[in-house]
Amino acid sequence: MRQDHIISAKQLSRADIETVLDRASDIASDPGAYADRHPNALLGLLFFEPSTRTKMSFSAAIKRLGGDIVDMGPVEYSSVKKGESLADTVRVVEGYADALVLRHPSEGSAKMATEHVDVPLINGGDGAGQHPTQTLLDLYTIRENAGLDDLTIGIMGDLKYGRTVHSLAYALTNFDTRQHFVSPDSLKLPRNVRYDLHEAGSSIKEHTELDDILPSLDVLYVTRIQRERFPDESEYREVAGQYQIDAGTLEAAKDDLTVMHPLPRVDEIAYDVDETSHANYFQQAHNAVPVRMALLDMLLGGDQ
Amino acid sequence: MTDDRQLRVSKIENGTVIDHIAGGQALNVLAILGIDGTAGEVVSIGMNVPSDRLGRKDVVKVENRELSQSELDVLSLIAPAATVNIIRDYDVVDKHLVERPDHVTGILQCPNHNCITTEEEPVDSRFEVLDDGVRCEYCDTIIRENLAAHILV
C-alpha cells in the first residue's frame, strides 16, 4: 500500500485492509521490533473537538515507533479562536510535522485539508462523516475473533449519526459478510450509506428488534444512542431501553458471539456482559495502538 | 416541422434557444441561469408545448446571452434532454445537446449545514453526478429532488 492520506474507509481495498491488519498483528506480536522505526518522526495532532481516546492512542502509537507528537492543544487557546481557517491551520502545521491527524466537527473537513497539504493526513473523525482508523481497528478485532469471511454481523444503535458504523459497514463490503442493521426507525442508516452499500453489491437487512437476528450473529457491534438526538428525555428513554443488552440477552446468542463497541458506553451494554466470553470492547480499544502504529509506519515510509 | 415553425414564430437575432426542456421545468432553467428579467434581458418562454419527443416540452429563448459550459452542465441536471441553439444574426451557429458531466463544481450548495463546503473556507462545493441525483464529494450527502433549490447564487 502506498496511500498519501487516509480519509475514508471507502478508499481502502481488501488488499489495503489486509496489509494494514497483517502489519498490525506483526507489531502486536513483537512491539519491540518496531521501537526505533521512526526515531525522528513528528506527528501533528490537530484536534478541533475533544477526543481523548483517539488522541491518546495516536500519541501512544507514534511514541512506540520512536517518534513524538506536536499538538495544537485545545481550540480555545489556538489561532482558530481568532478566526483562522482550517485550510490555513493545516498549511502552517504541515511545516512542523511529518504526518497529521485531523479531528474536526465538519463533514468533509479531512478531504478539504488534504487539498492544502503534502504530508500524509489521517482523518481522525470528521463530524458524522468518516473515522477510517477506527474501522481498521474494528476490522482487526473482528478478524482476531471471528475472521472476516463468511461472517454474519449485527450493527446496532445509532446508525444515522454513527460515523464508525458508516465506515465499518462500507469496509465490510470488501469481505464475504452478511450485515444486519438494528435501530429505531428514527436512527436508521442514512441514504448515502445505503447507496454505497447497494453500489458495492451488498445486500443489507434492516431491523428494529435484535431478537430477530441475534441467534445467527457471529459479531454484534453496539453503538451508543445519544440523548441529544431526541427532542425530549422520555422519548429517548423509551427508545434507548430497547437497545440495551445484558448477559441475559446474550443467552440467545451463539457461544462464540463477539460483542464490540467503539466506546465510551453509557448503559447500552450492562456491566454483567464484561464477565462473559462475549465481551471484546476493551481488547478492541487496546487494538487501536498496534493498528495505528501499522498505519503510521506505512504512511511514514516503513515499506522502503 | 413543429420545431421549425416555432423557431420561426419568434426568431431572435442573437442569444440562446433552449429547447426540449421537460414540461414544467422552464422556470427552474431560468433560475439556474440566474435570469429573472431584472437585468432587462428579453426572455420568451413556451411551456407545455406539444412535442413528438417528449409529449410536452418547454422552450426558453434568451436574447443577447450565450450559455457557458458550466451553465450547460447544471442545465443538464434538470433538463437532460435539452438542446441548446446559439443564435447569431438570426442563424443557428452552434447546436448542442447538453451532456451530463461527471462532476459539477461551485454550482450547487450542499444542503448539509455541517459540511465543510458551507463554511468560510477556500473550497468550492463539488458534486458527483449520479444517475438520479448528485452527491457531495466532501460529505457524501445525496440530493435527488429539486436540484434547482440548491443552486448557488
Ligand SMILES: [Zn+2]
Ligand atoms: Zn457536503
